[in-house]
Amino acid sequence: MKGPPPHSRKNPYATDAARWAAVVGKERAADGLFWFSVATTGIYCRPSCASRPALRRNVAFHASPGAAEAAGFRPCKRCRPAAGEPSLVALRADAVTRSCRRIEAALRAGTTPPRLADLAREVGLSPHHFHRLFKSALGLTPKDYAAASRDRRLRQALSPAGTDATTTTVTEALHAAGFNAASRFYAAAPRALGMSPARFRDGGSGMRIGFAHAATPFGPFLAARVEAARGLCFASLGTSPAAIERALRAAFPRAARIAADGAFGKIVARAVSLVSLEADATPSRSLFAALPPDLQATAFQCRVGEIVRQDESGRMRKTPPVST
Numbered sequence: 001m002k003g004p005p006p007h008s009r010k011n012p013y014a015t016d017a018a019r020w021a022a023v024v025g026k027e028r029a030a031d032g033l034f035w036f037s038v039a040t041t042g043i044y045c046r047p048s049c050a051s052r053p054a055l056r057r058n059v060a061f062h063a064s065p066g067a068a069e070a071a072g073f074r075p076c077k078r079c080r081p082a083a084g085e086p087s088l089v090a091l092r093a094d095a096v097t098r099s100c101r102r103i104e105a106a107l108r109a110g111t112t113p114p115r116l117a118d119l120a121r122e123v124g125l126s127p128h129h130f131h132r133l134f135k136s137a138l139g140l141t142p143k144d145y146a147a148a149s150r151d152r153r154l155r156q157a158l159s160p161a162g163t164d165a166t167t168t169t170v171t172e173a174l175h176a177a178g179f180n181a182a183s184r185f186y187a188a189a190p191r192a193l194g195m196s197p198a199r200f201r202d203g204g205s206g207m208r209i210g211f212a213h214a215a216t217p218f219g220p221f222l223a224a225r226v227e228a229a230r231g232l233c234f235a236s237l238g239t240s241p242a243a244i245e246r247a248l249r250a251a252f253p254r255a256a257r258i259a260a261d262g263a264f265g266k267i268v269a270r271a272v273s274l275v276s277l278e279a280d281a282t283p284s285r286s287l288f289a290a291l292p293p294d295l296q297a298t299a300f301q302c303r304v305g306e307i308v309r310q311d312e313s314g315r316m317r318k319t320p321p322v323s324t
Protein backbone atom coordinates (compact mmCIF):
# COMPACT_ATOMS: atom_id res chain seq x y z
CA MET A 1 0.00 0.00 0.00
CA LYS A 2 1.26 3.50 -0.84
CA GLY A 3 1.90 6.16 1.78
CA PRO A 4 -1.03 7.43 3.83
CA PRO A 5 -3.35 9.99 2.18
CA PRO A 6 -3.26 13.62 3.41
CA HIS A 7 -6.32 13.17 5.65
CA SER A 8 -4.57 10.29 7.42
CA ARG A 9 -4.79 11.88 10.83
CA LYS A 10 -8.51 11.14 10.82
CA ASN A 11 -8.03 7.56 9.58
CA PRO A 12 -7.34 5.23 12.51
CA TYR A 13 -5.95 2.62 10.07
CA ALA A 14 -3.40 4.87 8.40
CA THR A 15 -0.37 2.77 9.31
CA ASP A 16 0.39 -0.90 8.62
CA ALA A 17 0.82 -1.40 12.38
CA ALA A 18 -2.70 -0.07 13.03
CA ARG A 19 -4.09 -2.19 10.15
CA TRP A 20 -2.40 -5.32 11.47
CA ALA A 21 -3.77 -4.63 14.97
CA ALA A 22 -7.27 -4.33 13.44
CA VAL A 23 -6.84 -7.66 11.60
CA VAL A 24 -5.63 -9.40 14.78
CA GLY A 25 -8.57 -7.89 16.70
CA LYS A 26 -11.02 -8.72 13.84
CA GLU A 27 -12.36 -5.17 14.13
CA ARG A 28 -15.65 -4.66 12.31
CA ALA A 29 -15.09 -0.90 12.46
CA ALA A 30 -12.21 -1.37 10.02
CA ASP A 31 -14.33 -3.12 7.38
CA GLY A 32 -14.56 -1.09 4.20
CA LEU A 33 -11.53 1.03 5.14
CA PHE A 34 -8.91 -1.44 3.94
CA TRP A 35 -8.54 -5.09 2.90
CA PHE A 36 -5.76 -7.59 3.58
CA SER A 37 -4.37 -10.47 1.56
CA VAL A 38 -2.45 -13.59 2.58
CA ALA A 39 0.39 -14.59 0.25
CA THR A 40 0.33 -18.28 1.25
CA THR A 41 -3.38 -18.79 0.42
CA GLY A 42 -3.79 -16.28 -2.43
CA ILE A 43 -6.94 -14.93 -0.75
CA TYR A 44 -7.98 -11.48 0.40
CA CYS A 45 -10.33 -10.61 3.26
CA ARG A 46 -12.12 -7.92 5.22
CA PRO A 47 -10.34 -6.99 8.49
CA SER A 48 -13.10 -8.63 10.57
CA CYS A 49 -12.89 -11.99 8.75
CA ALA A 50 -13.35 -14.84 11.22
CA SER A 51 -10.90 -17.13 9.38
CA ARG A 52 -7.78 -18.33 11.11
CA PRO A 53 -5.22 -15.50 11.34
CA ALA A 54 -2.19 -15.55 9.07
CA LEU A 55 1.43 -14.78 9.92
CA ARG A 56 2.23 -11.11 9.74
CA ARG A 57 5.02 -11.67 7.18
CA ASN A 58 2.54 -13.18 4.68
CA VAL A 59 0.03 -10.35 4.97
CA ALA A 60 -0.26 -7.30 2.70
CA PHE A 61 -2.81 -4.46 2.85
CA HIS A 62 -4.94 -3.05 0.01
CA ALA A 63 -6.99 0.12 -0.36
CA SER A 64 -9.86 -1.61 -2.21
CA PRO A 65 -11.08 -5.07 -3.29
CA GLY A 66 -10.10 -4.09 -6.83
CA ALA A 67 -6.52 -3.39 -5.74
CA ALA A 68 -6.30 -6.80 -4.03
CA GLU A 69 -7.67 -8.55 -7.13
CA ALA A 70 -5.29 -6.61 -9.38
CA ALA A 71 -2.46 -7.97 -7.21
CA GLY A 72 -3.68 -11.49 -8.01
CA PHE A 73 -5.74 -12.36 -4.93
CA ARG A 74 -9.15 -14.06 -4.89
CA PRO A 75 -12.00 -13.00 -2.56
CA CYS A 76 -12.42 -15.06 0.60
CA LYS A 77 -15.56 -17.24 0.59
CA ARG A 78 -16.17 -16.58 4.26
CA CYS A 79 -16.15 -12.78 4.58
CA ARG A 80 -17.05 -12.02 0.91
CA PRO A 81 -14.88 -8.92 0.70
CA ALA A 82 -15.77 -7.89 -2.87
CA ALA A 83 -17.54 -4.54 -3.22
CA GLY A 84 -21.29 -4.60 -2.73
CA GLU A 85 -21.35 -8.19 -1.54
CA PRO A 86 -22.83 -8.68 1.92
CA SER A 87 -20.50 -10.43 4.36
CA LEU A 88 -21.34 -13.82 5.79
CA VAL A 89 -22.13 -12.12 9.10
CA ALA A 90 -24.58 -9.79 7.33
CA LEU A 91 -26.23 -12.74 5.53
CA ARG A 92 -26.57 -14.66 8.78
CA ALA A 93 -27.92 -11.65 10.69
CA ASP A 94 -30.44 -11.17 7.87
CA ALA A 95 -31.58 -14.81 8.08
CA VAL A 96 -32.10 -14.55 11.86
CA THR A 97 -33.90 -11.21 11.53
CA ARG A 98 -36.25 -12.49 8.83
CA SER A 99 -37.14 -15.51 10.99
CA CYS A 100 -37.89 -13.27 13.99
CA ARG A 101 -40.16 -11.10 11.83
CA ARG A 102 -41.99 -14.21 10.56
CA ILE A 103 -42.60 -15.33 14.16
CA GLU A 104 -43.86 -11.85 15.14
CA ALA A 105 -46.14 -11.64 12.09
CA ALA A 106 -47.69 -15.03 12.88
CA LEU A 107 -48.42 -13.96 16.47
CA ARG A 108 -49.85 -10.65 15.26
CA ALA A 109 -52.20 -12.57 12.97
CA GLY A 110 -53.29 -14.71 15.93
CA THR A 111 -51.77 -17.87 14.45
CA THR A 112 -49.23 -20.41 15.71
CA PRO A 113 -45.59 -19.40 15.02
CA PRO A 114 -43.96 -21.29 12.11
CA ARG A 115 -42.24 -24.59 12.94
CA LEU A 116 -38.44 -24.81 13.11
CA ALA A 117 -38.31 -26.82 9.85
CA ASP A 118 -40.35 -24.15 8.02
CA LEU A 119 -38.25 -21.26 9.33
CA ALA A 120 -35.06 -23.10 8.36
CA ARG A 121 -36.33 -23.85 4.84
CA GLU A 122 -37.28 -20.23 4.28
CA VAL A 123 -33.72 -19.08 4.90
CA GLY A 124 -32.19 -22.04 3.05
CA LEU A 125 -30.60 -23.86 5.97
CA SER A 126 -30.99 -27.29 7.56
CA PRO A 127 -33.08 -27.24 10.78
CA HIS A 128 -30.00 -28.18 12.81
CA HIS A 129 -27.80 -25.49 11.29
CA PHE A 130 -30.55 -22.87 11.54
CA HIS A 131 -31.24 -23.68 15.20
CA ARG A 132 -27.53 -23.35 16.04
CA LEU A 133 -27.20 -20.08 14.10
CA PHE A 134 -30.28 -18.57 15.76
CA LYS A 135 -29.12 -19.56 19.24
CA SER A 136 -25.61 -18.22 18.70
CA ALA A 137 -27.00 -14.91 17.40
CA LEU A 138 -29.61 -14.19 20.10
CA GLY A 139 -28.76 -16.54 22.97
CA LEU A 140 -32.34 -17.80 22.56
CA THR A 141 -33.83 -20.65 20.54
CA PRO A 142 -36.55 -19.81 17.97
CA LYS A 143 -39.04 -21.34 20.43
CA ASP A 144 -37.75 -19.09 23.27
CA TYR A 145 -38.03 -16.10 20.97
CA ALA A 146 -41.63 -16.97 20.04
CA ALA A 147 -42.53 -17.39 23.74
CA ALA A 148 -40.89 -14.05 24.64
CA SER A 149 -42.73 -12.27 21.80
CA ARG A 150 -46.03 -13.85 22.82
CA ASP A 151 -45.53 -12.86 26.47
CA ARG A 152 -44.83 -9.29 25.36
CA ARG A 153 -48.03 -9.21 23.31
CA LEU A 154 -49.95 -10.62 26.24
CA ARG A 155 -48.64 -7.89 28.56
CA GLN A 156 -49.54 -5.23 26.00
CA ALA A 157 -53.02 -6.63 25.48
CA LEU A 158 -53.70 -6.88 29.22
CA SER A 159 -52.04 -3.64 30.26
CA PRO A 160 -54.37 -0.88 31.50
CA ALA A 161 -52.17 1.49 29.48
CA GLY A 162 -52.16 -0.89 26.51
CA THR A 163 -52.41 0.60 23.06
CA ASP A 164 -54.84 -2.14 22.16
CA ALA A 165 -57.98 -0.53 23.55
CA THR A 166 -60.22 -3.08 21.88
CA THR A 167 -59.12 -5.94 24.15
CA THR A 168 -61.22 -5.43 27.22
CA THR A 169 -61.40 -8.89 28.72
CA VAL A 170 -58.76 -11.44 29.67
CA THR A 171 -60.24 -13.84 27.12
CA GLU A 172 -59.87 -11.30 24.34
CA ALA A 173 -56.33 -10.53 25.45
CA LEU A 174 -55.27 -14.15 25.35
CA HIS A 175 -56.50 -14.47 21.77
CA ALA A 176 -54.80 -11.20 20.81
CA ALA A 177 -51.53 -12.59 22.15
CA GLY A 178 -51.81 -15.69 19.97
CA PHE A 179 -52.79 -18.24 22.61
CA ASN A 180 -55.14 -20.60 20.86
CA ALA A 181 -56.13 -22.48 24.04
CA ALA A 182 -57.11 -21.01 27.40
CA SER A 183 -55.31 -23.84 29.23
CA ARG A 184 -51.99 -22.90 27.61
CA PHE A 185 -52.61 -19.31 28.48
CA TYR A 186 -53.24 -20.02 32.16
CA ALA A 187 -50.13 -22.22 32.26
CA ALA A 188 -47.99 -19.44 30.75
CA ALA A 189 -49.54 -16.43 32.51
CA PRO A 190 -47.81 -16.52 35.94
CA ARG A 191 -44.42 -16.75 34.28
CA ALA A 192 -45.20 -14.01 31.76
CA LEU A 193 -46.97 -11.66 34.18
CA GLY A 194 -45.63 -12.47 37.67
CA MET A 195 -49.25 -12.40 38.90
CA SER A 196 -52.72 -13.53 37.87
CA PRO A 197 -54.08 -12.10 34.59
CA ALA A 198 -56.96 -10.48 36.49
CA ARG A 199 -54.60 -8.66 38.89
CA PHE A 200 -52.38 -7.59 35.99
CA ARG A 201 -55.42 -6.34 34.07
CA ASP A 202 -56.42 -4.38 37.16
CA GLY A 203 -53.13 -2.44 37.24
CA GLY A 204 -51.69 -4.44 40.15
CA SER A 205 -54.21 -3.09 42.64
CA GLY A 206 -53.32 -3.80 46.27
CA MET A 207 -49.85 -5.15 45.39
CA ARG A 208 -46.41 -4.03 46.47
CA ILE A 209 -43.98 -4.03 43.53
CA GLY A 210 -40.25 -3.72 44.24
CA PHE A 211 -37.95 -2.52 41.47
CA ALA A 212 -34.19 -2.29 40.83
CA HIS A 213 -32.28 -0.32 38.19
CA ALA A 214 -29.17 -1.51 36.33
CA ALA A 215 -26.92 -0.05 33.64
CA THR A 216 -26.38 -2.28 30.58
CA PRO A 217 -24.50 -2.01 27.26
CA PHE A 218 -27.91 -1.35 25.67
CA GLY A 219 -28.90 1.46 28.03
CA PRO A 220 -30.72 1.70 31.37
CA PHE A 221 -32.60 -1.39 32.54
CA LEU A 222 -35.21 -1.94 35.23
CA ALA A 223 -36.59 -5.17 36.69
CA ALA A 224 -39.52 -5.35 39.11
CA ARG A 225 -41.09 -8.13 41.15
CA VAL A 226 -44.21 -8.69 43.18
CA GLU A 227 -42.82 -8.40 46.72
CA ALA A 228 -45.08 -11.04 48.31
CA ALA A 229 -44.71 -13.77 45.69
CA ARG A 230 -41.36 -12.59 44.26
CA GLY A 231 -42.67 -13.13 40.75
CA LEU A 232 -40.87 -11.07 38.12
CA CYS A 233 -43.55 -8.78 36.67
CA PHE A 234 -41.51 -6.26 34.64
CA ALA A 235 -38.15 -6.27 32.83
CA SER A 236 -37.39 -3.53 30.36
CA LEU A 237 -34.69 -1.47 28.72
CA GLY A 238 -35.40 2.22 28.17
CA THR A 239 -33.96 5.55 27.18
CA SER A 240 -33.50 6.74 30.79
CA PRO A 241 -34.11 5.37 34.30
CA ALA A 242 -36.94 7.91 34.71
CA ALA A 243 -38.56 6.81 31.44
CA ILE A 244 -38.58 3.15 32.50
CA GLU A 245 -40.03 4.06 35.89
CA ARG A 246 -42.82 5.88 34.03
CA ALA A 247 -43.43 2.72 31.96
CA LEU A 248 -43.59 0.70 35.20
CA ARG A 249 -46.11 3.16 36.63
CA ALA A 250 -48.19 2.97 33.45
CA ALA A 251 -48.21 -0.84 33.65
CA PHE A 252 -49.11 -0.97 37.37
CA PRO A 253 -50.87 2.31 38.17
CA ARG A 254 -52.70 0.84 41.17
CA ALA A 255 -49.75 -0.91 42.83
CA ALA A 256 -47.41 0.49 45.48
CA ARG A 257 -44.09 0.80 43.64
CA ILE A 258 -41.05 0.79 45.93
CA ALA A 259 -37.28 0.36 45.57
CA ALA A 260 -36.59 -3.35 46.18
CA ASP A 261 -34.14 -4.55 48.82
CA GLY A 262 -30.41 -4.78 48.06
CA ALA A 263 -30.58 -8.54 47.53
CA PHE A 264 -32.90 -8.11 44.53
CA GLY A 265 -30.64 -5.34 43.20
CA LYS A 266 -27.68 -7.73 43.35
CA ILE A 267 -29.59 -10.45 41.51
CA VAL A 268 -30.50 -8.04 38.73
CA ALA A 269 -26.92 -6.69 38.51
CA ARG A 270 -25.52 -10.21 38.32
CA ALA A 271 -27.95 -11.23 35.57
CA VAL A 272 -27.14 -8.10 33.57
CA SER A 273 -23.40 -8.70 33.76
CA LEU A 274 -23.78 -12.39 32.82
CA VAL A 275 -25.86 -11.63 29.74
CA SER A 276 -23.63 -8.68 28.76
CA LEU A 277 -20.56 -10.93 28.91
CA GLU A 278 -22.30 -13.52 26.75
CA ALA A 279 -23.38 -10.96 24.17
CA ASP A 280 -19.79 -9.74 24.05
CA ALA A 281 -18.22 -13.19 23.69
CA THR A 282 -16.82 -14.35 20.38
CA PRO A 283 -17.85 -15.86 18.05
CA SER A 284 -21.41 -14.56 18.44
CA ARG A 285 -20.43 -10.94 19.16
CA SER A 286 -20.23 -9.75 15.57
CA LEU A 287 -23.46 -11.55 14.72
CA PHE A 288 -25.31 -10.07 17.71
CA ALA A 289 -23.96 -6.62 16.86
CA ALA A 290 -25.28 -6.95 13.29
CA LEU A 291 -28.88 -7.55 14.44
CA PRO A 292 -31.49 -4.73 14.57
CA PRO A 293 -31.56 -2.96 17.99
CA ASP A 294 -35.09 -4.14 18.83
CA LEU A 295 -34.03 -7.80 18.49
CA GLN A 296 -30.94 -7.18 20.62
CA ALA A 297 -33.13 -5.56 23.27
CA THR A 298 -35.76 -8.33 23.23
CA ALA A 299 -33.09 -11.01 23.56
CA PHE A 300 -31.32 -9.11 26.31
CA GLN A 301 -34.50 -8.50 28.33
CA CYS A 302 -35.62 -12.07 27.92
CA ARG A 303 -32.28 -13.58 29.03
CA VAL A 304 -31.89 -11.25 32.01
CA GLY A 305 -35.51 -11.90 33.04
CA GLU A 306 -34.92 -15.65 32.85
CA ILE A 307 -31.84 -15.51 35.10
CA VAL A 308 -33.55 -13.22 37.64
CA ARG A 309 -36.55 -15.57 37.73
CA GLN A 310 -34.32 -18.59 38.39
CA ASP A 311 -32.37 -16.77 41.13
CA GLU A 312 -35.56 -15.56 42.79
CA SER A 313 -37.18 -18.99 42.81
CA GLY A 314 -33.95 -20.47 44.23
CA ARG A 315 -33.97 -17.84 46.98
CA MET A 316 -37.65 -18.48 47.65
CA ARG A 317 -36.99 -22.16 48.38
CA LYS A 318 -34.46 -21.10 51.04
CA THR A 319 -36.45 -18.21 52.54
CA PRO A 320 -40.23 -18.40 52.41
CA PRO A 321 -41.79 -15.16 51.15
CA VAL A 322 -43.50 -12.79 53.56
CA SER A 323 -47.20 -13.52 53.71
CA THR A 324 -49.57 -10.68 53.01
Ligand SMILES: [Zn+2]
Nearest residue numbers: 045049076079
Ligand atom coordinates in the same frame (compact mmCIF):
# COMPACT_ATOMS: atom_id res chain seq x y z
ZN1 LIG B 1 -12.15 -13.70 4.80
